[in-house]
Amino acid sequence: xxxxxxxxxxxxxxxxxxxxxxxxxxxxxxxxxxxxxxxxxxxxxxxxxxxxxxxxxxxxxxxxxxxxxxxxxxxxxxxxxxxxxxxxxxxxxxxxxxxxxxxxxxxxxxxxxxxxxxxxxxxxxxxxxxxxxxxxxxxxxxxxxxxxxxxxxxxxxxxxxxxxxxxxxxxxxxxxxxxxxxxxxxxxxxxxxxxxxxx
Amino acid sequence: xxxxxxxxxxxxxxxxxxxxxxxxxxxxxxxxxxxxxxxxxxxxxxxxxxxxxxxxxxxxxxxxxxxxxxxxxxxxxxxxxxxxxxxxxxxxxxxxxxxxxxxxxxxxxxxxxxxxxxxxxxxxxxxxxxxxxxxxxxxxxxxxxxxxxxxxxxxxxxxxxxxxxxxxxxxxxxxxxxxxxxxxxxxxxxxxxxxxxxx
Ligand SMILES: [Zn+2]
Ligand SMILES: [Zn+2]
Numbered sequence: 001x002x003x004x005x006x007x008x009x010x011x012x013x014x015x016x017x018x019x020x021x022x023x024x025x026x027x028x029x030x031x032x033x034x035x036x037x038x039x040x041x042x043x044x045x046x047x048x049x050x051x052x053x054x055x056x057x058x059x060x061x062x063x064x065x066x067x068x069x070x071x072x073x074x075x076x077x078x079x080x081x082x083x084x085x086x087x088x089x090x091x092x093x094x095x096x097x098x099x100x101x102x103x104x105x106x107x108x109x110x111x112x113x114x115x116x117x118x119x120x121x122x123x124x125x126x127x128x129x130x131x132x133x134x135x136x137x138x139x140x141x142x143x144x145x146x147x148x149x150x151x152x153x154x155x156x157x158x159x160x161x162x163x164x165x166x167x168x169x170x171x172x173x174x175x176x177x178x179x180x181x182x183x184x185x186x187x188x189x190x191x192x193x194x195x196x197x198x199x
Numbered sequence: 200x201x202x203x204x205x206x207x208x209x210x211x212x213x214x215x216x217x218x219x220x221x222x223x224x225x226x227x228x229x230x231x232x233x234x235x236x237x238x239x240x241x242x243x244x245x246x247x248x249x250x251x252x253x254x255x256x257x258x259x260x261x262x263x264x265x266x267x268x269x270x271x272x273x274x275x276x277x278x279x280x281x282x283x284x285x286x287x288x289x290x291x292x293x294x295x296x297x298x299x300x301x302x303x304x305x306x307x308x309x310x311x312x313x314x315x316x317x318x319x320x321x322x323x324x325x326x327x328x329x330x331x332x333x334x335x336x337x338x339x340x341x342x343x344x345x346x347x348x349x350x351x352x353x354x355x356x357x358x359x360x361x362x363x364x365x366x367x368x369x370x371x372x373x374x375x376x377x378x379x380x381x382x383x384x385x386x387x388x389x390x391x392x393x394x395x396x397x398x
Binding site: 013031 | 203211212218226232235240241243244247252253264273379
C-alpha cells in the first residue's frame, strides 16, 4: 500500500496494541486522521504521561503513579483478606468479580529456567507485606498454569506456620489458561470455591 | 474500577480508537504499561507527528504530508483512469483490489440538509483535476448509499459533454453499505463490472 511515511509509521506503531493487526491499524490511523485529530493528540499525551509517569504502588506493587494505588488507599476494603496475583491485569480480573480485600502483585511467576527466582518476582516484598498486615487469609490466585501452581506452592511453604489460612482459587478455572482471559462469572465461581492449601 | 488517574486517562483516550470498548482499552493500557513502554512512547510520537503533520495531497486530496502523495507521485500508474471516492479510507479499499489508475478524493458526499454542497465536498477541485489530466474514463466510486448515488449523478452531469467515459461501480456492492467495509473480492468484482453512466 502507498501511504505517506507519517501515516505508515502511525500504522506500524498502532500494531503494538494487543489484538491490532495490519488492517485494523490502517482503519484506526485513517479514521483518526479524517475524523478525530484532537482525539489522536489527546491519546498521544495520555500515552506519554502514562508511560513516563506510572510506577508501582509501594504497598501492593500494582501499576500506579501515586505511592499508594486507589485500592491500597481505600479504607473501606477488607484488611483480613490478601489476594496474591501475577500481575496488574490479574488485579483487574479479580476485582471484576466483586472481591473487596487487598492485593499483592507479583512480577509474574517463578521460572527457574529463565533465572527468575523468589527475589526476581517479589516474594521478599510479599513476606514483608504479610508481616506488616493483619491478614487472616491469603488467597493464592496465581495463574492456573504449571508455573503458577508451583509459585503458589512455594508461597504457601514460605508462609506456613504463621497461623494464616492459605487458599487457592479452584473451581472453574481452566487448567493451562491465563487468569486475565477468564470471564468474570467463571472467576467469581473459582474465588467462591477456593480451598485450603497445605504447604 | 480503581485505576490511578494516569491509567484511567489512558484507558479513556484509547477508546477514541474505532472498535475499542472499555474492556479492550483496559487490556491495551495495562499490557503496554507492563510489557512495552517504549512501544507506547513510540506510538505517542507517531500519533503526534501524524496528527500535526499530515495534510492533503495537492492533486488527489487524499491524506499525505507531502505535496504529492505516493499514489500521485508514482509515474507507473495509468493516467487514463480516474477513480473518484468519498474519502481516504475508500482509496485504500479500492487500491486493495489491484486498481492501478489515479484517484480523486472528495470530502464525503453531497448533503444539502447538512449544508454540504458541491464546493464543500471539493467538486470544483475535481473538475480542475479532470481538465488538467488526460483521462479517458472517470470511475465514480462514491459509496452505494442514496447520498453517494446522488453525488455520482451530480458529477456525471457536471462532466457530461467532455468526451469522457463515465462509469459507476456496480455488481456486488451491497446497497446502503459503506465502501470501506466491503471485502476486497466483492469490490474487485464491482470494479470489473462497472457500467457506463448517463448524466
Ligand atoms: Zn496498591
Ligand atoms: Zn495524491
